[in-house]
Amino acid sequence: MIQAIPQLMTLEEFLDWYPDGYGRYELWNGVVLEMQPTGTHEQVGGTLAGELFVEIRRLQLPYLIPRQAIVKPVDTDKSGYNPDVIVLDLPALENEPLWKKRSTITKGESVRVVIEVVSTNWRDDYGHKFIDYEALGIPEYWVVDYLGxxxxxYIGTPKQPTFSIYQLIDGEYQVQQFRGGERIVSPAFPELNLTANQVFAMGI
Structure with a gap:
């Protein structure tokens, strides 16, 4: 669920305004949106983050999963997305001008994986965010459509729960989709042992 806050802001104004420690917000073309995810939505996102954290620790990967981070699309100062889960490349953060003070990402190479868990605003995940994450050069974008x-x-007919991994190849996203008992295959986490059904079950 999304609730618009009636005020127009630049990204800098949004970051100054952002209330520290509570709430979850995004900026869309100057409009502040308060994100109000359901409990099952949070279960899916939180458990996925936990699974990836285990992989990071087990393999000692130089990655970080922040509690929150804002992703700034290219060529605009009026939008900033707050992904459900984002996996960052620690060494690359040294080159991020807004990271240390604003927890904001401006370069695609700073991100290993960005994840959006689909809810009623599915057009944003498959449309606007797809275009902006691709343009930014984020190498992997996961769309977790646990309710179909x-x-x-995007997910075929008949509609069913679908886990889509978009991989950036020659500057464009190419998709591989997983359903049922199929094991999720991720270039960033090649040893991840997780099926689509195991992820979807987190939302029950």
Missing amino acids: LGGKR
């Missing part, structure tokens, strides 16, 4: 809400052109 997305349009048929």
